[in-house]
Amino acid sequence: MSQAGRDPGLTGRQPGAVHGALSVLEEVARVGPGVTAQQISAALGLPRATTYRLLNLLVQDEYLVRLPDLAGFALGRKVALLAGLAVQATPEGVHDILLEVRRRVRGGVHLASYREGVLELVDVDPDFPLSDERRLLSDLTSSALGRLLLAERRGAPVPYVAVPNGPMPGHGCFAAAIRDPHGALVAGLALALPTQRLGDPEALLELTAADRPRLATALC
Incomplete structure (x- = not known):
C-alpha cells in the first residue's frame, strides 16, 4: 500500500x-x-x-x-455488552413475576444479572427509571445491587444490602440476593423506595421471599 x-x-x-x-x-x-x-x-x-x-x-x-x-x-460492562448480555430478551416468565412484585411493592423494582461476575441490568422498572445507569454499572459501590456483588466477590456473601440515602433526596435502595439451587449468586432484585421504608430491611426481604426462588428458576 x-x-x-x-x-x-x-x-x-x-x-x-x-x-x-x-x-x-x-x-x-x-x-x-x-x-x-x-x-x-x-x-x-x-x-x-x-x-x-x-x-x-x-x-x-x-x-x-x-x-x-x-x-x-x-x-467490565463493555465485555458484557460485546457478549450480548445487555441486549438479551428478558427470559420467559421473568417479566410477569416482576409485574406481580411491582403491584405489591408500590415502588421501583429492578432486576440485575450477575452472570460471569458482571452486573448487567435485565429489567428496569419503566415507572421508576434509574437516575444514573452508567454510574450504577461502572461504580459498584454506588448502589445496593453493586454492593451485593462486591460482598460476594470478597467472599462475604450477604442476603441483602440496604442503601437508605441514594442520589434522589429522600429515597434509597434495597437489593436482595437471588441464588441458584447451589447457592451461587445469579441476580439481584432491587427495590427503589422512600428512605423511611428502608428502616426494616428484614421485612423487605420477607416481602420478596416467594418471588426470588421463582426468579432464580426462570433465570437459570
Missing part, C-alpha cells in the same frame, strides 16, 4: 497492542474476578510496564474494572 493510501491512524505497533489487550481480557476471564496485574504479567509473559499500561487502558474504556482496595481486576 502506498503511503498516500495508508490509514494515518494505524501504525505498525498497534496490531500488537490490540493482541496484547485481547490477551489480557482473556486472562481475566479465565482466572476470574480478583486476578492481579502481577499474575497477568506472569501468565502472559508480558513486561510489567506493558501489562499495567494495557490494564489502565482497559479500565479507562470500561472493558475491565479495578476492584476496591486495588485487590485486582474483573471484567
Whole structure:
C-alpha cells in the first residue's frame, strides 16, 4: 500500500497492542474476578510496564474494572455488552413475576444479572427509571445491587444490602440476593423506595421471599 493510501491512524505497533489487550481480557476471564496485574504479567509473559499500561487502558474504556482496595481486576460492562448480555430478551416468565412484585411493592423494582461476575441490568422498572445507569454499572459501590456483588466477590456473601440515602433526596435502595439451587449468586432484585421504608430491611426481604426462588428458576 502506498503511503498516500495508508490509514494515518494505524501504525505498525498497534496490531500488537490490540493482541496484547485481547490477551489480557482473556486472562481475566479465565482466572476470574480478583486476578492481579502481577499474575497477568506472569501468565502472559508480558513486561510489567506493558501489562499495567494495557490494564489502565482497559479500565479507562470500561472493558475491565479495578476492584476496591486495588485487590485486582474483573471484567467490565463493555465485555458484557460485546457478549450480548445487555441486549438479551428478558427470559420467559421473568417479566410477569416482576409485574406481580411491582403491584405489591408500590415502588421501583429492578432486576440485575450477575452472570460471569458482571452486573448487567435485565429489567428496569419503566415507572421508576434509574437516575444514573452508567454510574450504577461502572461504580459498584454506588448502589445496593453493586454492593451485593462486591460482598460476594470478597467472599462475604450477604442476603441483602440496604442503601437508605441514594442520589434522589429522600429515597434509597434495597437489593436482595437471588441464588441458584447451589447457592451461587445469579441476580439481584432491587427495590427503589422512600428512605423511611428502608428502616426494616428484614421485612423487605420477607416481602420478596416467594418471588426470588421463582426468579432464580426462570433465570437459570
